[in-house]
Amino acid sequence: MSPVVCPQGHTSQATDYCDVCGAPLDAAAPAPVATPAASAPSTCAHCGAPAAAGALFCENCGYDFTTGSLPVPAPPPATPATPPATPSSTPTPAVAAPSPGPAQSAPTPVVPAPAGLDTPPPAGPDQWVAEIWVDPDWYAVQKPEDPIPSPGPPALVPLRERSVLVGRPSVSRNIHPKVDCGADSGVSRRQCQLNTDGQRWWVEDLDSSNGTYVSRVGDPIPTQPIPPGQRRELQDGDRLYVGAWTRIVIRKALPDEV
Template identity: 45%
Template sequence: MATCPAGHSSDQDDFCAVCGLPIEAPQQSSPEAVEESPSPTAVTCPSCGASNVAEALFCEACGFDFTGTATPAEPARPQWPSLGEPAAAPETAAAIPTPPTEQPAATKPTVEWIAELWIDPDWYTAQGSTDPMPSVGLPDIVPLVKESNLIGRLSHSRGIFPDVECELDSGCSRRHAMLTHDGSRWWIEDLGSANGTFVGPAAGPLPAMPIPQGRVELTAGQRIYVGAWTRIVIRKATREEQDAFAVE
């Protein structure tokens, strides 16, 4: 194994495998006195400042190329994201709040017509009912706001909810009669009631015969008789009644 001028052991005979110095062939020493060659001068690496032997091709510390090749570029350091404050989100235009749209208040239909429900002692006597008649007093006032208004008695089990309710009069059927109008005229129609529907004038004797099948037009002042004691009068609502039903 050869030895380079720097003292490295090399398995190559031409250049040192460690520092790259050329390895000279050993000269035959003559018996004459051999001149001592001056020791090589150390070379300082311009890149890292390490001391290298003279004639070294590369710096042993950092690998700097002494032959004139450019200094190896320093590897780029990885760019890590900053751990400071998070990046601000892009500014967006602030949404302008839209004022809420005011919904118009629901208005109740104007009550133009009403039904008066009276307890009529004369009709009760004529019917000969065995049920006790309630005390006579002021009439019940029922607004008529639909084109068709059912006269009868309430029944939750059968789903019957009359518009003109004769609750206490057991002589009135659940679905007794139907009142209809076209805005100016009124009709009454019996719905197959047990005791019939009667129509009579405001003055004079009580009606004796029920109305026939089908619609019968009512004239001004006529009364409707149903059940054992109920008398119904259809008339125009007064201004006070319109105002009263409008605020309910």
């Protein structure tokens, strides 16, 4: 006999009263016949692997054929923290560095010194001097107000530098000429400059107040100064006239003068 459904929805084998609630079953309808569930697919819809008939999950990827969802992946196991390395209680013996062999003495490069005022001139066949003297004839031409000092023996200044300043010293202005013209107030602090290449000499007026005059041996006292800023080459024995009474002879030194 087919089971029936009572008015309360219960399935009952009895046909007069419900087996569950006891309700009368005079007008009860027969229970619906259960429809077998659809068979599982033959392949996995996620990974495409073959699936056995009636299987609930894919054996390859775990796909749920009933719900159509993938399994939740398990969280990865926590990686244990690596403990810090404990220094060894036994000290590591130091390795002695190999003793250096005998040092090879490398040649020291020669760096040329920059040319300056105190640089000695290149070696030449002759040494030169500046002979400073009080010249009464030059004093008579200039006619200064200061009295002329007594003309004593000339002073000799060896010319050992490449560039030599002629003038009068000044401590406050830090001027210290190699050729010092002493008490001649007509000479500028920076009167003129003497320069050499080791064999020849030149003179250049430094825009002095009274000018620098040049003459050859035996010539009369000059009346025109050399132009400031222009070098004039000197011959052995040439005279420079500066200030009120100063005459400077630029000449080669005698054997006993240097």
